[in-house]
Amino acid sequence: MRHIYISILSLLCTVLSFSQKNINPLLSKDVAAQEKWVDSVYNSMSLKEKVGQLYMVQVMSNLDAQSKIKVVKGIKEHHIGGIIYSNGGPYRQAKLNNELQALSKLPMLIGMDAEWGLSMRLDSTYAFPWNMTLGAIKDNKLVEQTGKQIGEHCKRLGVHFNFAPVVDINTNPKNPIIGNRSFGESRDDVTQKALAFMKGMQGSGVLANAKHFPGHGDTDQDSHKTLPTIHFDEKRIDSVELYPYKQLIKAGLSSVMVAHLNVPSLEAKENSPSSLSHHIVTDILKNQLGFQGLIFTDALTMKGAADFDETSDIDLAAFKAGNDVMLMSEDVGIGTSKIIEAYKKGDISESRLAYSVKKILQAKYKVGLHNYKPVAIADLSKDLNRLKDDVLNEELFENAITIVKNEGDLLPLRDLETKTIAYIELGDDSGIPFFNALKKFGKVHALQGDSLEDLKNKLQVYNTVIIGFHRSNANPWKAYEFSEEQLEWIDSIAETHKVILNVFVKPYALSDLKRIDNIESIVVSYQNSKTAQEKSAQILFGALPSKGHLPVSVGDYFTKFSGIYTNELKRLSYTIPERVGMSSEKLKKVDSLVNYAIKNEMTPGVQLLIARKGKVIYNKNFGKHTYEGKEKIGFDDIYDVASLTKILATLPLLMELEEQGVVSLDTKLSEILPEYKGSNKENITLKAMLSHYARLRPWEPFYYNTLDLETKKPSPKYYRAKRSAEFNIEVSKNLFLRTDYQDSIPKIIRESELLDRLKYRYSDFPYYILKEFIEYHYDRTLEQLTEAHFYEPLGANYTMYNPYHKISSKKIVPTEIDDYYRYQKVHGYVHDMGAAMQNGIGGHAGVFSNANDVAKIMQMYLQKGYYGGKRFLKPETIDKFNTCYFCSEDNRRGVGFDKPQLEDDGPTCGCISMTSFGHSGFTGTYAWADPEEEIVYVFLANRTYPRAGKNLLLRENIRTEIQRFIYEAIVD
Template identity: 65%
Template sequence: MHKIVYLTLILFTYQFSFCQNTTNPLLTKDALAQKKWVDSVYNNLSLSEKIGQLFMVRAMTTANTRDVNNIKTLIQDNHIGGIIYSKGGPVKLAKLNNMYQGMSKVPMLIGMDAEWGLGMRLDSTYAFPWNMTLGAIKNKQLIEQTGKHIGEHCKRLGIHFNFGPDVDINTNPKNPIIGNRSFGENREDVTAHAIAFMKGLQSAGVMATGKHFPGHGDTETDSHHALPTINFSEKRIDSIELYPYKQLIKNGLESVMVAHLNVPALESKPDFPSSLSEAIITNLLKEKMGFEGLIFTDALEMKGVANFSNPGDIDLAAFLAGNDILLISEDVPKAIEKITEAYQSEIITESRLAYSVKKILMSKYKVGLNHYKPVNTTHVIEDLNRLKDDILNEELFENAITVVKNENNVLPIRDLNQKTIAYIKLGDDSGSAFLNELKKYTKVHEVQSDSYGFIKTKLDNYNTVIIGLHRSNANPWKSYEFTPDEIRLIESIAETHTVILDVFVKPYAVLDLPTLNNIESVVVSYQNSEVAQEKSAQIIFGALEAKGQLPVSVGNGLHAGDGIATTAISRLGYTIPERVGIDSKKLNKIDALAQRAVDEHMTPGVQLLVARKGKVVYSKNFGSHTYDKDSEPVKDNDIFDIASITKIVATLPLVMEIVEQDNEISIDTKLSELIPDYIGSNKANITLKQMLSHYARLKPWIPFYVATLDSTKMPSHAFYSNAPSELFNIKVFNNLYLKRDYPETMQQIIKDTDLLPTLKYRYSDLPYYILKKFIETYYDRTLDHLVQKHFYESLGMNLTTYNPYLKFPMKDIVPTENDNYYRHDVVQGYVHDMGAAMQNGVGGHAGVFSNVNDIAKIMQMYLQKGFYGDKRYLKPETIDMFNTTYYSNKGNRRGLGFDKPQLGTSGPTCGCVSMKSFGHSGFTGTYTWADPDEELVYVFMANRTYPSAEINMLLRENIRTDIQELIYEAIIN
């Protein structure tokens, strides 16, 4: 009798709430229209149709004909009120959904477990980071955005309920079923994250479901397999487990899912599931906590409740306890039969039935099922994998990754020239994305061994070891622990090396480590996705800051909320174009131009890179090393002969350094003052400024090699030998050695040669022959050694070098020409330029080999006014001095060493760059340009000289500058 009176009061409250109670989360803005629709539908339902509304059944999108027919029967004969979709694909789901909805008298509520996105259940859909990862993020707006994006995905597929967020407070590291699904262990943080997620989800028009009530966070039992016990006092449960629900309810939570838990403090019946408990659902959730939204059971097939009674009896008990929707019943017809019998026996009153069914109908109205429309089945995959999802996913990991130890400020890694770095992969999953990203910053060698016991012996040549624990990212329940062998290995390496340990698993893995005393840095990256690996590597090298905080305590004195903020140190990062104001669709138009260059045999291969605002947003390769069908395709780490770009990445930075540091030398210093040998020559009064501006009446070039050929146009024995000796020690090519004194002869020829008759702009290689001699004399070191030590090593330009045949395998070096006039062979690994070849491969004007990523680093250093990777290479005023056009009034566009935009209608750029911009091109087809106004770096590598250098179609067709123009057209803001 008491129950009947109570249910009558509830029904009165329900009727009254349509017009009066604005706290009911199921109410819409037009409550009267909602009530009218709900009452109309309800009054037109038969008893069996009303009872059918209580059931939400599982449907697989991978279903066979029998399973589909079973769902059809449940819709037609049992009038089910909803479907929860599980495994399969989105397109099939959309089509099935339309079919099933078309069969239902009342449109059905569609639900899904999409805690971290549709990817939790469906292939070809988006998976955002797990809750534990999100729990590390301080910025709650990002959490709200995540909820909104997931809601938009759900809505696109006609899904009205997301059974999330999981608001369990995971205070037990051994919890087998929650763990990564929890936002953490701190009730305030969990609650704040859950509210943000809920608001985002509901703002997209999809209902949120707080679960697993009253709290599944502190258990070591999986309720899918048995009934877990939450053995705490009522006071503890009220202050911890129930805390998030209280706050979520205040903030408009629309539904709750009740777990299958044994909670003795809340339910006196022994071993009685909370999902069947009137004390927990009606007395606590509805009455005491005032929740008026929908209440779901957890799946009634789960062993935590299914072991309790027989099919049908469980459903009846769940409904009598106060649940509204019975989820995944083991036997719907049997359950309907049991509930019908209870109704006819007045165990269930009409008011009790109406209370739940009308709440269900209210929800249907709220999600728009009063005006049901089928799901559009076109472009489903594209709509569920949007660019803005990728952007958000990047931002989430950037904000989540947590540095929990950073002794002596090891992170970010600085002073690359002093670091020898090894990487060791632990775990059973791939760490290739992490390693590849690390290698973008400096030389990192992976050390491998079949036995962990032998790895340590391979580390003698390294002072820094990065260790990554990589385990499966397939789902949040996968194994995450270190093995005993892995722990021993870490401890052993940490005794003798600086160690950076990065765990790409849930943070509880750190609990396995007996001590962190000898480990300098520990990074928690939470998941082993490619994005997590890439962003973690960027944090390690200072392209990104570390911002995350631990969501849980992990021993070794590390508690929830801990996290060490690291700083970014002005190194290039890698991201999505839109994040730096570039339209990726427009940017990708350059693919066609690059491919055209390859297809039309303008060049066999191309590397392309675009960076803006310190972020590389485009890096692609096209073609192969040669036109041969079995030729090696161009790869990221392939290196090209950059030809005259050598001028601005080798000679010029050293000249700037000298001018900056030596008070006796300026840009107005005369050549006779730089090199006393020039006293009395016709070049004595040429200034450094004039030489670097190509405004010194110097000849464009001198074909030095021609004078060393015999009458048959072959290298003369008077100048060359096929074997090295004391007399012939300048290696020009394989089995070709030039007399050791010939480079000095070349210098004498330059000194003695006539000047051009007219002073005007005339591009010349000769200043760089002269400056090479000056630099090497000034430092008493060779140019290749100097530029490596002063710039390349610390910049992390580890693929940039002279004479790459000495350092790299030939398969990684792109050939430049099939030379039929000097070396009579394919030139690969040796400099293409003949004059540079005659200087042992080290020219001031040519000779450097590199790839787009390395060139982008030095161009970015210039763009940042001489600063990169927390190191000051050159002063801003020095950069400005050399990036100035001094003779523009004479029709000369050149800066000091740097090429500059055209003066007039023709020149080296698209004509769309700022006048502050600078760069250079190379004879082999290379090109690089930087624009301070747009914070833009563009690098183009090619070997257009292969197989022959005679016809420059790449230049004739304006491929490089047309690509440059497309880059500028892609800039949004």
């Protein structure tokens, strides 16, 4: 007896303790006004109206006419207290909700399952990551923000209760219904993340709901289909499954959803659902845990409850057990009549009915239904899909993606010049965003094989293989496992290659691997969304650091919280303008101006890229390759960048030589090229020459002297239609210049007259001269040197000379229909005539590239010579060449780099810092970098097509006006 007395006393103390600590979470700030409204409404209601408040029925916004009649009947005849909306769309739901609320005498509580956002149920709404993904994030402030923004979406759509967060602790990897919906297997981590989520959501004015009480995490059955059994003893359940509820209740949790589970240690009646258990709902949840918020049943249509022996008495049993709200009853009419009958018999007291109904009314007051307003339809889609949601979504995946194995520090990928990378896509969903993102960083080829043997034959020329495992991202319950064939392929490929396995599913998939000792790197990206794929690619290449850790254990391979953290390598990453203090809305002016230029035939198409603070925030393509064609501009199309070649090829090679002490800025031409001794140029310094302050002539039409004087077409003396040893310089398709003519160009330059007086005068001659010197010094061509020294290690695999024999012509934007020299469409061959006569490899022109690659090189300059984990140039070298040495002589130029204007006219918008630098090209190209605002701007065009005559881009200042818009878009 003494033992029983002590137990009762202990339980009483526990109840009193919780009662003292836990206040009613449904109370508003003005308790007196709330109480007055609740009492007034309650006292005015009939018995049937009071019982009707206990019901929340399911409604789909895409419901048919018959279903709508049933809902309207529930509102008018049964006075239902709430609606839980399911499938449909936001506009349809908003309109339907306004219509149904208008029919209800008392405004209804609106609930939804929006665990990862409204998109759990509605099309055209936002999807945040699933809880398992959030569980991989260490910073719980991000989880809190997720709850807040989901709450904001719910509130905007007139939803008062979100049935979230799921607080089930997923200790069973085979759990078919929780899994990805859980924050993980750690009791404490699940609790902390649930607290953060709840705090964020309730802070936005939407009431939270912890589910599925008393804990659905350790079961291998789905309560939608059967009644799962929880086999643990009471002590285990109290210390693990109930722990999150205890903490959330203390923190002001608004509601709890009770699951349909068979828990023998808590309910003596055999196979009785926990949702109908008085001991579980009342004794434990209400009394022992001291919970005073609303208690919802899980859906009463689920098999876990619907198979209860006394089907017609389910609602009554649930109410007697202590639940306040009957969710999705199979028949509201029968259910309400049973409860009313029990009330009249005295089986249900007035105080019991008033207890639940008044709590419901308290909730209604707290969410503002005492002053109900319809959902505003205007701007609904915009408000439910905000830029701030994109910002958060990116941050969540950046913080979640987890590297769990990284043998030999393979990740992030470095030394790209040594890597030959293949990508293999496995799974039944698309990995296209992942592959496209990988290609932004280096040369990655997608491979497929009819068989494992066929694939391995194709892989022989590659030393690194990225395997992406992609399965459906439609919902958290989709299949995630590897097939036996896929496991065999992974194991076999890993035997012969360095493998990076990246799984875009929940971590449990890794437990099926045959072995992991032969796999160098394993990455868990959790979901197959576009954002997850793009961010994962950036982490692989070190554009972003790896921050995530596993929220669950994975078989014998990895324990919970496993995670290898990597640093970024200062490669360009990709995000949205708001992440770097810029406005997407203001940047729309850029779109308008580019479209204006294309419409007015200033150029057939444009590639345009803007980066700030090391992040590409605008990367768009406009128009087509040609006005008359159908080929739209793509990200991997390349342009003839014309004079950008000077700073993308020749200049960085010269900077290297200056660092090595081979030359200095004061080196004279006669010192690097003996042929210049005794010439009128022997004392010209590199500094003066590259500052365009050396009296050099602007250019020379070298091609003109090779034309027939009468026809003005290529002379047979200098050209042939077929290649031979004597005619081996390919100036265009089926047109070959005499091999020995290359010696004539340097001679013409050496012997050319100087201008009459010293002043700033732009000239291509310096780069002809430097080409001659650099190639002589290394005994290699500029093409070979730039690829080895810069393009390959930078991952600038779209940057090249003479693309016509390297890539498909469909990926090369044509530059002109030549009617003065080559008399054909210039397509894949350099536009500049002088560079063409140097076999396409000029120091002043000849490079082809896309905007992304040009940005890499400009970013390398901006980062003082560092990029991708590699130092290409010293900071002091960048500074030395990015200096205007002759500004006092009205010459704005740096050494090789163009600089902002000194007065009114010049190459920039006039709104940019004097430390900025860049260059422009004849074909319409432009690249500029600003160290002070950390901005890189690249504009690629073929304004020369079909004719190079009128430069309307320059005349109307299109490129510099875009630059102005960029700076106007800075908001920080």
